[in-house]
Amino acid sequence: MKTEIISVGTELLIGDIINSNSKFLSEKLTELGFDVLFHSTVGDRADTLRDTILYSLSKVDLIILTGGLGPTADDLTKEVVSATIGKSLILDTQILARIQKIFDDKNIPMPESNIKQALVPESSVVLDNDIGTAPGIFVEENNKIIILLPGPPKEMRYMFNKYVIPLLNNKSKYKIASKVIKTIGIGESSLEYQIKDIINKHTNVNFATYVKDGQVDIRVSTKIHGHENIKKSLDIIGAQIQDLLGDYIFSTNSDSLEMVVFNLLNNKKLKIAFAESCTGGQISSRFTKMPGISQVFDTGLITYSNDSKRDYLHVNEITLNKYGAVSQETAKEMAKGLLSEGKVDIALSVTGIAGPTGGTQYKPVGLVYISLCTTKDCFCKEYNFNGDRETIQKQASDAAFNEIRVYLENLK
């Protein structure tokens, strides 16, 4: 089914916000088997919005509009869509009662302007909004579907997942089944070379690679026309790729690197602590974004100065003077010092030069040491990352999580 996504809002046209809704909807609609041919963005103006809808109706069969469902005079998506397709707006008393309740609960009188949010096009499906005031609308007429969703991404995503997916489920002739295999530590061309025989063998399967900050994702996807169980064949391809790429693969189910580490620690009932220098807390911060992390995480120490490394991690003054803060020796003493407190099973440390200044001929920007110590093992690896400060910190955090993952996966 040919599809267009129309975003309504002057704030997008003046560049105040990025259009994350179109990305989200494109990804979801593609999976559901819809052929997204166009994105359009128009401002809060009735004339250009009407022209855009009319032109879109001449090109596609499914139009999803986001934005312009608010209570102000600027918000006119529902009004313009209804007028363009010749439907009148009628008051939905249930929706009005729900909006009224939102204000009652806050002890605020409902502004009169909010009443218009309860107006809906005749003979349309009203999609309730459980987390905001504006309801969504689903209209099907003359073999064309028009869907209206609110602009705020949280509301839009919630409503798309809850209401729109079930309504669209039988409308496409096929679906896309896909499997994402996430790798770290291997370059894109090397990866493609290693799996080229698998790619060539499966001509009805699409293999796409996406690179970001040193991670390469492989998306394996194929169209399903009926109820055939394609999951199994994708899993077989996944297993073949896994045989070839081994430890480079950290996830075959879309889990992030930190989530994989969290699960491994949880399953093995192990606790971890971090000692961070150049990553400045990013490892701990990424880890603690996950709910329930206190099961496996106890302490993170950001020891940014030499004094701090000495006082909190017991790094030897002599080590710091002889080898420097960015060295294998210091990294190891950081991890050992953290472990010596006896509170965790694994201690991981990171020290390096995130830049842009502070590099030297022998210790350039991007040089990072990562050490992992337990009561049984203690090792340290050297990394040389490229890029700006942000990229280096991100890659160092990723590498740290990856060290833990590989260690735990290979733990007897």
Next chain:
Amino acid sequence: MKTEIISVGTELLIGDIINSNSKFLSEKLTELGFDVLFHSTVGDRADTLRDTILYSLSKVDLIILTGGLGPTADDLTKEVVSATIGKSLILDTQILARIQKIFDDKNIPMPESNIKQALVPESSVVLDNDIGTAPGIFVEENNKIIILLPGPPKEMRYMFNKYVIPLLNNKSKYKIASKVIKTIGIGESSLEYQIKDIINKHTNVNFATYVKDGQVDIRVSTKIHGHENIKKSLDIIGAQIQDLLGDYIFSTNSDSLEMVVFNLLNNKKLKIAFAESCTGGQISSRFTKMPGISQVFDTGLITYSNDSKRDYLHVNEITLNKYGAVSQETAKEMAKGLLSEGKVDIALSVTGIAGPTGGTQYKPVGLVYISLCTTKDCFCKEYNFNGDRETIQKQASDAAFNEIRVYLENLK
């Protein structure tokens, strides 16, 4: 001048990447005085691209296309634009030599497919690409301007800033001068109410507010038609707003909250350390993303467990048992304990319930205590944030930076 931005690339339509180019160009073009009326995205298909260009030419005077300038058969923006406006493509030998050199420098033979990147529409201005292979194109005909830029954001931004801005500079009848005033701690409607007299007084000035995670930005902007010095009048309006909003304002020059704190500490030659519980390292991580931060930052302790609060911050066992980890008393002892190491001038602590679980009737999810201690002062504030874990952590980090800012700004 009416303007449309057309993004070319199937990867945008299937949601693989977000359209950051349109945001960047919209922001820049709006500042330069162009009226961006539409964004369109089309795939790598000649038919839809041609139709989109023709429709765009009927609506606007300036079209900027990004993407589809690569060497592969999929890349057809230049070919389709030229055919649509009736121009033939001719070989630019200078561009060809430059592309050839890129491959020579890498000791790789240039693939034949790259030759097509040196083809340019007749009587067009060629915009050289210093950081990639694809040149950009500027064509002006029949009072319409069409600009082609490569899709990779880095190349596109570089070429827009270097070549396109000078070429467009005299094309708009006005420019937009603007000033962004950033606030925290005040709601949008309350803010708008407080500055309503200023808004009403300046009818030729546009006031727009943008809300994100508890921060409200005010953008004050106005059109400049000649060379009048509008900066001074915007500064005067900014000062009037500052008189009314006072401490709520943390920046009038686009600096982030953490940057403002960094600068204040740097100017006062003070060092800070953080003790984080529910923010899990986010405060330290945001702080250490800024280069040079070691001037003012020494240590960050993420004490996620009671044990950790006791061992690293000397929080009293009795305090933890009697008042709990999330309490004013624990927050204060965390900051005091950190300060007692004698290494920094200011210690800041955060403890709270980020959720989604862990809340109780008396201590609900979102309850956060922030304490700031120096050798002279020690205080603690209670916050009650709404939202999911991510939002609560972000708001708690913001509030922490804001506590430091307000303290330092009012320090004698």
